[in-house]
Each structure stands twice: as structure tokens, then as C-alpha cells.
Amino acid sequence: MNRVPGNQLSKEFITELNTTLEKLENDDSCRGVILTSAIDSIFSLGLDSNEMYQKSIESTSAFWRTLQDFWMRLYGSKLAIVAAINGRSPATGCMMAMSCDYRVMSEGPFDIGFSEVTVGLVAPFWFQDVMVKTCGERQTEMAAGLGTLFTPEEALKIGLVDEVVPPCHLISKAREQLLKWLKNPGK
Amino acid sequence: MNRVPGNQLSKEFITELNTTLEKLENDDSCRGVILTSAIDSIFSLGLDSNEMYQKSIESTSAFWRTLQDFWMRLYGSKLAIVAAINGRSPATGCMMAMSCDYRVMSEGPFDIGFSEVTVGLVAPFWFQDVMVKTCGERQTEMAAGLGTLFTPEEALKIGLVDEVVPPCHLISKAREQLLKWLKNPGK
């Protein structure tokens, strides 16, 4: 991902991600993907709030459908997908990472979690469901209820990420894991 | 709670707790509650067995309905509720604590857990469901199947309580947590 300033998920950017993933799925030479960001210290800051603030019902609905379409493709993808979380990953940034098969995160002053409630929003139930699958019921209840943003080490402790490594090893570790997921015979 | 000798939950006491909670929910100046006991070394010893032993079907049904009404209010409350578990908390005492948003427990020779099976009863399925949400499937299977009563440290380890502190810090820690739950914008 490389959409300045913070990989905010606008309708246009989500559509681009969805199309790219679809192409990779249809490319027989591709069996795995590393999802990461080219922006220093930021994986993704989540939804682009311009898409939801003072918009019409129609516009908001269309935006939401675009997000759900992308999420269903990402979560249900036949490709092995490893998130290499190189920086901040709040709200829908966290959701994208959780929808991958494995998560490696950089050490550093980065936060990850469902912060929606701190700005008066509630993380949608399907966001919460994905967190339950990742961290269990109780951690989700607390994390989503309090809007906690976790450090990489805290995220590792509750199972929100699978591994925390120095930034210089992020991509090599992600690749190493991806190879593990690709090792078994495919369909 | 302050019903000698051990905050046993009689129909009358449960009704009183339910009414108090309802009043607090209707009081706009109240957004959070600390549930604790004024009785030394006892949070609650659970259901008052007098309500169930050699009683008519009608009487037992009415008692059970009273319990369920209270539980639904407690578990589903819009208030933030922190349990400050100052002592023993077996059976329905444990259930009450688990139905709060957060649990702080005193260090000390106190036990907490679903002990029903040790006297030949089975913890009702909705008790078990709440434990699953708190501790996960496997811990619940063992704890409810064996009727295990946990020390505060053991309870912390399996996630049955969230924090264990010296008795002198119990209320201040509970208050600290409550403020965390109240920090985010309400409806």
C-alpha cells in the first residue's frame, strides 16, 4: 500500500486494493501475498473519514458496500496472505491485518487496535467477530469496549499479532512465514 | 452488598439488588457502578439454598425467574460495572462477578469458581456460557466439570479475574478501572 499520507481507505483506494487482489487470485503463478505499506511508520490509518462525514445515505451505503466487498475477498482469499505491519494500524488498519493468515509486526512506537469507540463510533459486529476469531471473546470485549490501542508487545501478548521483530527483519520474516503456508499441497 | 451472614442470594435480596440497579440506570448522574461487599472476606456465597430445598415447583420457578431477571439486567446493563471481589465468591457469587465488565480481586485465602457439581448440581447452561465468554471453552469445561474453586492467583491465570491486588488497594484499583470504562464518549 502506498497512498499518502497514511493509506487511508477511501472508496477509490479500497477499490484499487480489491481489484489488485482479484488479479493476483486469477494469476496462476501467484499463490501468496505479503500485505504491507511503503509509507514509513504507517501500515494503514483506517477508513478515510471524508467518506463518511456529512455524506448522503446513498454515498455512505456505497462506500460501506465497497469496504465489505474488499473485506470478503481478503478474509476469504484462496491465497496465503501475510501482513507485514510496518507501523501504525488503528481501526480498519487493524481489521485488514487481522483478515490475513498471519501477522508479523515491527518493533517501534506503533499502535494497533479497534480505537473506534474513542471517537464515539462502535466497531461493526463483523470487525468484532474477526477479532474474536483472533484473540478470543474476553480480549475482544475489552479491546473493542475500551478502544485500546496496543503496542506491538502488548498485541503479541493477547494474540492480536503473531510475531514482533526488528523493522529490518520484517519482510524477511513475513516471507519465511508465507513459505510455511505455501508448503502444503494446494488444490 | 451487605446481607449477613454471606450475601446469600435469597429471592428478597436478589429483588433488592435488581431494584437498586434499575434505579441507578435511570439516574442520569450515574454512569458506572462498583459491585462489592461490606462483609469481611466474602463477596457472595451464591444462591440461598433455603430457596430451593424442599420447595414447590411454583416457588422454585418464581425464584429462578427472579434470578434470571437480575442477571439479564446486570449482564446487559448500559452502566459500566466493575466487580471488586473482596473475598469468597463461589457458584452464583462467581456468576455475578463474571457478569460485570471487569473484575479486580483481593489477594487472600479466597476461592472463586463454579462449585455446583461438588454438591451434585450442574451449573446452568447460561452460567457456563458466561464463563466461556470470560475464560474460553476448555477452561470452562474443566472448571465447571470438576467444580474447581480457584485461588485469586489461579483465577488470574485462567482469566477468571482481570487483576489481583492487596486488599487495601481493592477499591482504588476498581475505581481506576471504572474510569477507563467511562472515558469514552457515551451515547
Added chain:
Amino acid sequence: MNRVPGNQLSKEFITELNTTLEKLENDDSCRGVILTSAIDSIFSLGLDSNEMYQKSIESTSAFWRTLQDFWMRLYGSKLAIVAAINGRSPATGCMMAMSCDYRVMSEGPFDIGFSEVTVGLVAPFWFQDVMVKTCGERQTEMAAGLGTLFTPEEALKIGLVDEVVPPCHLISKAREQLLKWLKNPGK
């Protein structure tokens, strides 16, 4: 279990296990069982692949029904059943162990887990469900998705087994646990 070479689960062997368990359930003097193997370093190597390779649909269906019948009896048994895992326990060997009430495993160069995917098979959804109940969603997703075989220590860490002990203490520890499950008043 004592079916050389590796307690492979043929239709005949599964039927024998099922019948034995049924007899024990109908024997009022029996309330608990320890499931273990007489074969050195092997608990069970799982399904007998001869039953599934190049067989007719009818034959495979009958085999599968036999397996499900046994599993339902084992998992739902009114007896307390402790698995004393004395050696290797891949695939359906792991499934049998997980279907008991408690698992003690021997230290040693033994592996346990759902390895199906490494040979191009997928662990059936009811296998996966039992692992979710034992280890939670995320561990199951990874373990079944990657076909991971765990050492006893790794299995303990993710909750796949409950205890790891030196081989010489395996049966005494299993018996000790069984007594815990039998301590409470039965029906």
C-alpha cells in the same frame, strides 16, 4: 489399544474400540477409563489409509460412519476418560486424545496434531470443531491450516494437552487426574 504396528484405525479396530467402550458404559462398576496404547512410542497413527485409498463410495461411507459412531460415543461418553498419550499421535490419533476429558502426554520425541493437510487432505470440520473447543479458534486455524505436528511441550503451551510428564509417571498421573473427575457425585 494394542493393534500392531501403530494402532491404525481400520474399520475393524474402530468397531472393536466402540464395542469395548459401550460395554464399559453398561458396566455399573465402571465410571472412568484411561485410554492409552500398549505399543512403544505410539499412541495411534490415525486412520488406516487402506480403508480410503481406491475404495468404492459405499465402502468409504461405511468406514466414515463407523468412525463417526465411535467418535460420538467417545466424545459424549458419560464415563470420565483420560488420555495417557504415550507416543506419536498425529491426525485421528490427536482427534481421539482431544475427545477425552483430560490429556496427559509423555515427554519424548513424539508429535501430535492435525497433519492431514500435509498429505493434501483437509481435517473434517468436526475434527476442527473439537480442536477449537480445546485450543481456541486462532490456534486451530494455524494448526489445521499448516498441518503442524507439535512436540509435547509445544502442545502443552497451546493447550492441546493438559500435562506433560516423564514416561514413567504417565499412567500414575493419568490415574490421579481420573480420580479428580470421579470425585464429584454422579447421577
